[in-house]
C-alpha cells in the first residue's frame with residue numbers, strides 16, 4: 405500500500421501521462437489532497453510553459469507562492485516593456501537578476517540611440533533649412549542676373565535713344581526674313597525713311613530737342629505700322645523698315661500713310677511746334693526676282709532703297725519713291 | 741447619513757506634522773508591529789461589536805479616505821496615468837507601504853492591475869484563501885477616484901505567501 409502510494413506520487417512528479425488514482429488508496433484523504441495539488445500544479449506549469457501568463461494559480465503553499473511570484477514578475481516585465489514601447493525610457497527592472505541587468509542595459513542603450521537619432525534629425529532639419537535659405541538666396545541672385553542679362557541683351561540689340569532695333573540687329577532680322585520669304589515665296593519691301601532738313605532742326609533747337617524729335621518720329625512710325633514690320637535706326641536721322649509678305653500696292657499705301665502721318669503730327673515743345681516731313685525710298689523685291697539671306701543681297705536691297713531715297717530728295721522731299729529691286733525704276737508717290 | 745456632531749473629521753493637521761517638535765529624539769518612523777497592533781486591535785473591537793462584514797466595510801471606507809488624503813498630499817503633480825503610476829511606486833516605497841508593480845494599465849477601459857509586495861498590512865500573515873487587505877482596497881480606490889473623478893471598484897483578487905506576502909489588486913469602473 406505504502407509502495408503504491410509512493411509510486412503514484414513519483415508518477416505524478418515524473419510521468420508525462422497523468423497516472424490513475426490508485427484504487428486501493430481511495431480512502432486516503434491526504435493522498436487525494438496531494439494528488440489534486442500535484443495535478444493542479446502540472447496544469448498550471450504547463451500553462452506557463454506554453455505562454456499563458458494569465459492562468460490563475462489556485463493552490464497555496466510555498467511552491468504556489470514562488471510560482472505566483474514568477475508569474476507576477478513576468479507580467480510586470482510585460483507591462484514594463486509596453487511602457488518602453490510607448491516611449492517611457494525611465495523604466496528599470498529591479499527583480500529577476502541577470503534578466504533585469506540585460507533589460508536595463510537595453511533600455512538605456514535604446515534611450516541613448518534614440519536621443520542621438522533625435523539630435524541627428526534636429527541637425528539635419530537645421531541643415532536642410534540653411535540649404536533652403538541658401539538656395540532661395542541663389543535663386544534670387546540668379547533672377548537679378550537674368551533680368552540684367554535681358555537688359556544687356558536688349559541694350560545690345562536696340563538703339564538706346566529710340567528703342568527700335570540697331571543697325572546690326574536689324575540686319576540679322578532682315579536676313580532671316582528674306583530667307584523665310586524665299587522659302588515661302590512672298591515679296592518683301594525695305595524702306596529707308598529720312599527726316600527732311602533734320603540738320604536745321606538740330607541747329608536751331610539744339611541736339612536735345614533733336615533727340616526728342618527722333619523719339620517722336622519713332623512713335624509715329626510704330627503707330628502707323630500696326631500691321632507689323634521690322635523697324636530699325638540706320639543712321640543719325642535715317643530709319644529702316646522691312647515689310648514682308650505684302651504686295652507692292654499695299655506696301656506703298658502703308659508707307660505713304662506713314663509719310664502723311666509724320667507731316668500731320670508736328671512735335672509740340674514748350675517753346676513752340678516743330679513741323680517736319682520725311683522722304684522715303686522704298687525697294688520692292690518680288691519672290692521670283694530671287695531673295696537670299698547673304699550680306700551682298702542685303703546690301704544690294706539697301707542700295708536700291710538708298711537710290712530711291714536719293715530720288716525722293718531730288719523730287720523735292722516729303723515724298724515716297726519706289727524702285728523695284730531688279731528694274732530699279734523710279735516711281736514717285738505723294739508730295740504735299 | 742450620519743448627522744452627529746464631528747470631533748475628528750480627517751485632515752493632515754489632525755496628525756500633527758512638525759516632527760522636530762513632536763518627536764525630536766524618535767523621529768518619523770516606528771515599527772510595523774505597532775502599526776499592525778493598532779490596526780488589528782481596532783479590527784478586533786470593531787468585529788466583535790459590529791461583525792466581520794461591518795468591520796471590513798469600516799476598514800475599506802477608512803482606506804478610501806486615506807487614499808484620497810495620500811493622493812492630495814503626494815500625487816497632486818501627476819498629469820497622466822504613467823506619471824501617477826510612477827508617483828505611487830515611489831511614494832509607497834519611500835513611506836514603507838509596499839513595493840508596487842503594475843501588470844496592467846489600460847486607459848481605454850480604465851482597468852488597472854497591480855501587485856503590492858511586502859505590504860504593510862499583510863506581509864508575513866499566514867497564507868489563507870481569505871483576501872484580507874480591505875484597507876488597501878480602499879486606499880487604492882481613493883487614489884484612482886481622486887485622479888479620475890470616477891467611482892472605482894478595487895478588489896484584492898489574489899493574495900499569496902512567498903516569504904514576503906504579495907497581494908494583487910484589480911481596479912475597474914463598474
Ligand SMILES: [Zn+2]
Pocket residue numbers: 859862871872873896898899906907908
Ligand atoms: Zn493581501
